[in-house]
Amino acid sequence: MTLPDSGASSVTRSGPALRLRSVTKRFGGFTANEDVDLEVAWGEIHALLGENGAGKTTLMRILTGLYQPDAGSIEINGEPVQFRRPEQALRAGIGMVHQHFTLVPNLTELENLAMRPSAFPWKSDLRATRRTAEAIADSTGLRITPDRLVEDASVSERQRIEIVKLLCRGARILIFDEPSAALSPDEWEELAALMKRLAADGHAVILISHKLSEVFSVADRYTVLRRGAVAGSGPLSEVTADQLVTMMVGGTVEARPPLQPTRTGEPVLTVTGLDVARDAASRTSPLALAGADLVVRSGEIVGVAGVAGSGQRELVEAIIGINAPRSGSVQVAGVDMRSVGPQRFYDAGGALIPEDRHRVAIIGAMTVWENITMRMLRRPPLRRHGLLNVGAAKRRAVELMDEFDVRAESEHMPIGRMSGGNQQKAVLARELSDNPRLLIAVQPVRGLDVRATDFVYRRLVDHRDAGGAVLLISMDLDEVLAMSDRIVVLAHGRVQGELPAATATRESIGTLMTSAVAA
Structure with missing residues (x-):
């Protein structure tokens, strides 16, 4: 399969595709990654595993230039690199399909593919992009609807656009963050076959997934993060699913x-x-x-x-x-x-746990207690005679956080800063609170x-x-x-x-x- 050239295709691939050494990232007093070592070879599918909040996505955001590490080093093909902006990582041939999409909703799918922030000045060749997208569809089965607005696409269709966008940009190191989360089994099989072909062609693939059956079906090696640090690494052929779960959660x-x-x-x-x-x-x-x-x-x-x-x-x-x-x-x-x-x-x-919690179920900038009590604020006992009892609302939120195991610094923490698992449990608490x-x-x-x-x-x-x-x-x-x-x-x-x-x-x-x- 021939993919577009990212400008990084001239690398010699004489050493590991990617090597991270002692990478550390802190957000205030919280350590998201601590002394993380990770090595991924050309021609390899490497599974990055861990619970929600273990630091997987943070580590990949460092690799793609969204974050800068507080300590440690990164090498691409044996050469030290420092990415201060995402376009620098794109120029180096690194691409990531994020679990939460990076598309522009009011542009068409084709226009999203054509956006090239790694190119200066910014350029958009729609005809060439359409030809590239059609070639990728013929090779992978990942078809888009070019002239449809992204906002009219479903979650799974948006994820497909993200994957096609990655391939259009010709990434040589490909990072997939929960890529099967919104795919059918048949669509996952197609994506798994694509990953294997990419690896066989000499690309390096990093797969972040919670589905161990999928990990074992495609990956060669693994690295497990727990609480931001490496809990284990090695060939997948030498571990069982139960052993990986133990590494991830620290128990059974x-x-x-x-x-x-x-x-x-x-x-x-x-x-x-x-x-x-x-x-x-x-x-x-x-x-x-x-x-x-x-x-x-x-x-x-x-x-x-x-x-x-x-x-x-x-x-x-x-x-x-x-x-x-x-x-x-x-x-x-x-x-x-x-x-x-x-x-x-x-x-x-009625109550609803929607498909896309970030766009529909939560308001990221609001606190945990505000999100959990959102549907209760208009009626007793939290509101009487037109007045909101803020203290009662916070106490009810704390009760639900305890009942549904919602882990946060406090009820005042912005819900957008929590892990996906805790966000979903907060949504579950709100929707089930009224039975x-x-x-x-x-x-x-x-x-x-x-x-x-x-x-x-x-x-x-x-x-x-x-x-x-x-x-x-x-x-x-x-x-x-x-x-x-x-x-x-x-x-x-x-x-x-x-x-x-x-x-x-x-x-x-x-x-x-x-x-x-x-x-």
């Missing part, structure tokens, strides 16, 4: 018991004949969801399986009242949701480490066992199979069938998806 994680049958009650969510346009503002827009029927009862978790772009986003937006459907009906606890606006959804006992009748969880463990993932799963099951209804939407078939009582297969905007989770398999789900293509 108790196995989560399998989902036990429970008695279901009355329908809490009823979707009937739902048609939703892809573009709600256009009368001629094609349907993203057609004739969808769905029921979720109290005391059960219904999983929705399907590849990205199959109508999941439109389904959620119709249920919570953001987009009015063209036809059909949605009822939550017997309340008609056809009026536009989410307040009726919440008033009926909602219906909880919609969209990709609820995206980008979370093994311990945070286990915590979220247990809370969802606890809510279901207490009589709550849970609609779980995920691109991860293993997650849907393990966490659901019933599974609804959504493909090409239509509900293709329903399966009991106890007897469903990846193959039976895949058959329903394939039959949709054939139809």
Whole structure:
């Protein structure tokens, strides 16, 4: 596979692609990285592992010029380097697909690809970029929609744009931060094959992932960080998954018991004949969801399986009242949701863990207590006679932080400074604090480490066992199979069938998806 030239293709590759020595990074009194050594060879896929907040992303931001280390050194191909700005790292052939995207929402996908901050003066050759993107699509299967605005793309589609952008810039050292978090299993397989081809072509690939099955399927070597320091490193062939987990968390994680049958009650969510346009503002827009029927009862978790772009986003937006459907009906606890606006959804006992917590679920500059109590501030006991009891709100937030194991310096810490796992637990605390009748969880463990993932799963099951209804939407078939009582297969905007989770398999789900293509 031939990739574009970044200007760094002339390196001799006589030594390691990358060597970090005793790298340390502090933020005030907090040490994010301490004396970290990391070496990655050309032609190698190197897994960088650790819990949320272990320092993995900080280390990679140092490598890509977003941060500068307080101590230590970096070598690229045996030569010492210092990156003061990201464009310097880009010029050196280093590229990173960040877990939280770096795209410009109000530009098209093609325009985002064409932006070249490493070039001075800034240039944008749209025709050449389109040709490059088409070549990459032919080689990798990672296709974009060139003329669509990024803000109209789903999370998984935005992640795909980030990956294509990286390849368009011709990076020789490629860093993937949780790249499969929003991909379907088939899309992950394509990406894994791409990583292997890149390594076989002599590139160096760094993979940051919490999914050990994926790590073992593609990586050659590993480095584990725990609390900012190296806890272990070596060939993956010499360790087991349990050993890696022990290195990451400093102990073992108790196995989560399998989902036990429970008695279901009355329908809490009823979707009937739902048609939703892809573009709600256009009368001629094609349907993203057609004739969808769905029921979720109290005391059960219904999983929705399907590849990205199959109508999941439109389904959620119709249920919570953001987009009015063209036809059909949605009822939550017997309340008609056809009026536009989410307040009726919440008033009926609904709650939502959205797909993209950074854009939708939290306000990064606000404190933890403000984010956790956001939905409670308009009603008693936190507000009486139009006045907010700030002290009571903070005390309630601290109680929820303890209950949901939200770890922060204090309730006054800006939530944007916390790790992804703690942010997600804060969202979970807010959404479950009122014991909602219906909880919609969209990709609820995206980008979370093994311990945070286990915590979220247990809370969802606890809510279901207490009589709550849970609609779980995920691109991860293993997650849907393990966490659901019933599974609804959504493909090409239509509900293709329903399966009991106890007897469903990846193959039976895949058959329903394939039959949709054939139809």
